Amino acid sequence: MRPEAEPTFERWLATVIHGLPPEVAAGVAVELTAHYEDAVAGHREQGQTLASAQATALADLGDPQVVRRQLQRVHLSRWERLRAWATQVAYLVWQRRAIIGTGLFGLAALAVVVSDHRHWISYRGHLDSITPLALILVVASLVLEHRLALWSYPAVGYLLSGISPWLLFTFSDAYGGLFWDVIAPLLLPVVALVGLAVAGLRQLRHRGPRRYPAAIWLILVLMIIAPLAMTGIQLQDGGVSFRPEALSRAELTVNAPWVLYMTTMLLAPVAAGLLGARRHGVGAALIPLACHYSLYVGIVDPTYHLTFYEYWQPSRTLHAIEAFLIYLPALTTFLVTPLWLLRARTTRGRIAAVLLPTTAVLGATPILSAIGLQNTWGAYTAATWVSAAIEIMLFILPLALALVLYSQFPGPILGPHGSGPADSVEVVERSPRDHTPSMLARSP
Amino acid sequence: MNVKGSLPLLILDALSKGASYGYLIAREIKMRSAGVLDFQEGTLYPALHRLEKEGWVETYNVKVDGRDRRYYRLTEAGVRALSDERRSWRAYVNAVDGVLGDAG
Numbered sequence: 001m002r003p004e005a006e007p008t009f010e011r012w013l014a015t016v017i018h019g020l021p022p023e024v025a026a027g028v029a030v031e032l033t034a035h036y037e038d039a040v041a042g043h044r045e046q047g048q049t050l051a052s053a054q055a056t057a058l059a060d061l062g063d064p065q066v067v068r069r070q071l072q073r074v075h076l077s078r079w080e081r082l083r084a085w086a087t088q089v090a091y092l093v094w095q096r097r098a099i100i101g102t103g104l105f106g107l108a109a110l111a112v113v114v115s116d117h118r119h120w121i122s123y124r125g126h127l128d129s130i131t132p133l134a135l136i137l138v139v140a141s142l143v144l145e146h147r148l149a150l151w152s153y154p155a156v157g158y159l160l161s162g163i164s165p166w167l168l169f170t171f172s173d174a175y176g177g178l179f180w181d182v183i184a185p186l187l188l189p190v191v192a193l194v195g196l197a198v199a200g201l202r203q204l205r206h207r208g209p210r211r212y213p214a215a216i217w218l219i220l221v222l223m224i225i226a227p228l229a230m231t232g233i234q235l236q237d238g239g240v241s242f243r244p245e246a247l248s249r250a251e252l253t254v255n256a257p258w259v260l261y262m263t264t265m266l267l268a269p270v271a272a273g274l275l276g277a278r279r280h281g282v283g284a285a286l287i288p289l290a291c292h293y294s295l296y297v298g299i300v301d302p303t304y305h306l307t308f309y310e311y312w313q314p315s316r317t318l319h320a321i322e323a324f325l326i327y328l329p330a331l332t333t334f335l336v337t338p339l340w341l342l343r344a345r346t347t348r349g350r351i352a353a354v355l356l357p358t359t360a361v362l363g364a365t366p367i368l369s370a371i372g373l374q375n376t377w378g379a380y381t382a383a384t385w386v387s388a389a390i391e392i393m394l395f396i397l398p399l400a401l402a403l404v405l406y407s408q409f410p411g412p413i414l415g416p417h418g419s420g421p422a423d424s425v426e427v428v429e430r431s432p433r434d435h436t437p438s439m440l441a442r443s444p
Numbered sequence: 445m446n447v448k449g450s451l452p453l454l455i456l457d458a459l460s461k462g463a464s465y466g467y468l469i470a471r472e473i474k475m476r477s478a479g480v481l482d483f484q485e486g487t488l489y490p491a492l493h494r495l496e497k498e499g500w501v502e503t504y505n506v507k508v509d510g511r512d513r514r515y516y517r518l519t520e521a522g523v524r525a526l527s528d529e530r531r532s533w534r535a536y537v538n539a540v541d542g543v544l545g546d547a548g
Contacts, residue, residue, distance in 0.1 A: 016486065027514070028489065030511075030512060030514070031466055031489055031514050032486065032489065034465070034466075034467065034511065034513055034514075035466050035467045035470075035485065035489075038467040039467060039485070042471075060484075060485045061484065061485050061486040062483075062484020062485060062486045062487060063484060063486075064486065066484065066486070066487060067484070067486035067487055067489070067490065070487055070490030070491075071489065071490045071493065073490070074490050074493045074494050074497060075493065
């Protein structure tokens with residue numbers, strides 16, 4: 001992890017003269033530089049080391065913002081000061097555009113969930129109030145940065161995750177029948193997955209490692225086994241499906257393709273995220289994560305267990321837990337994880353940012369449900385816990401796959417000496433068209 | 445002790461002994477007050493520039509070690525202003541002393 005940069009006189013001076021007319025700024029710079037150098041020399045004569053003398057001289061000069069404001073009062077008219085202030089605010093906002101954009105989108109997503117108190121924020125496609133904001137973020141990223149910047153990834157993921165449900169329900173509602181109800185939902189994500197995976201793998205073939213770690217193959221095998229195991233448990237114990245009567249074997253067998261559908265839907269954003277991994281490494285996991293949110297609340301409704309039993313066992317505890325489970329996924333997916341990821345400075349920190357909040361939310365669901373359903377006929381059994389664990393695995397595995405792939409994925413600009421892990425790229429990379437440092441690189 | 449409001453008076457007084465430059469003026473004020481009067485040295489320059497705009501001080505550059513050093517000196521208006529400011533300050537101090545004396 002890099003240490004915070006030490007304050008320097010150059011930075012102090014830059015702050016002081018910011019917004020002053022050039023001729024005034026030049027004069028002030030000469031005066032203050034002479035003052036600083038005289039002060040350093042004075043402290044050195046008193047026996048201080050150079051570093052200590054510089055630190056003391058800088059501290060004696062005081063708060064640069066105060067000096068800047070006072071100089072502006074002397075040298076600028078009221079209107080000019082207002083303009084300088086606006087420029088300064090715009091500059092600060094621009095410097096923090098990643099955090100601000102991500103935070104605003106996260107708060108908007110959260111506000112929608114809280115105000116509507118609804119679970120399916122995008123299950124029927126993106127016809128909700130944050131879709132325009134998501135589109136604005138994506139367009140702003142393309143216009144301002146000439147590419148999809150990391151801070152637009154939650155919005156990209158959010159929009160991507162809405163395409164398949166939107167198509168599904170549009171055609172299902174319009175036409176109905178076996179094809180549109182069953183086959184089309186399976187075909188859509190498969191086609192999307194294949195297209196995106198081919199695009200991602202083409203890049204991997206050109207730039208990726210020659211051999212992939214065993215973890216990738218293990219995760220892929222687990223991803224196939226998990227939904228099958230889920231169906232198997234449901235066949236053994238219909239109680240885990242939380243229906244008052246056990247489902248018939250036929251019903252559960254039909255359920256298997258839907259579980260596979262969900263798995264495919266989870267894999268698709270991973271493939272999409274691979275394209276972004278070239279530039280942002282682990283940060284590209286924000287795309288699958290945002291998709292996961294929609295899928296999580298849309299397909300595996302975290303409050304389903306509670307709301308079902310609430311009908312028979314209404315209580316304050318159940319209501320409190322239900323509210324918590326509704327807001328928690330949005331809070332972590334759209335706010336906590338993206339902001340954590342943007343602030344993380346190490347690969348381990350970024351992986352933790354993606355995995356820890358998500359795992360905490362996924363883990364909280366069965367734990368809180370089990371607490372809420374104590375002493376009811378829906379109390380958790382061993383089969384319920386196993387089923388919940390598999391459900392968590394279904395969401396964590398694609399994320400883990402994304403993280404392993406991203407960590408193996410070299411970036412586009414590696415300097416003159418070949419490849420390296422994606423995160424080493426994030427610190428040094430420059431877009432050919434945009435010479436601002438990567439958002440993941442700490443500004444000096 | 446913060447000298448925020450009285451910094452212009454202190455600067456004018458320091459310059460009444462002769463032309464000087466920013467760093468030396470700051471040293472002079474801190475030394476003569478035995479370190480009691482403290483201020484952020486960077487704020488000396490906005491105050492000096494304000495005095496220059498008022499016409500109470502004027503500036504000229506001197507080359508020192510190949511570098512321009514900006515000197516400040518009092519103008520006639522500055523001398524008069526210093527005299528006025530000193531009178532105002534005495535009146536203020538006497539008034540405060542009067543109140544504190546009554547209280548004591």
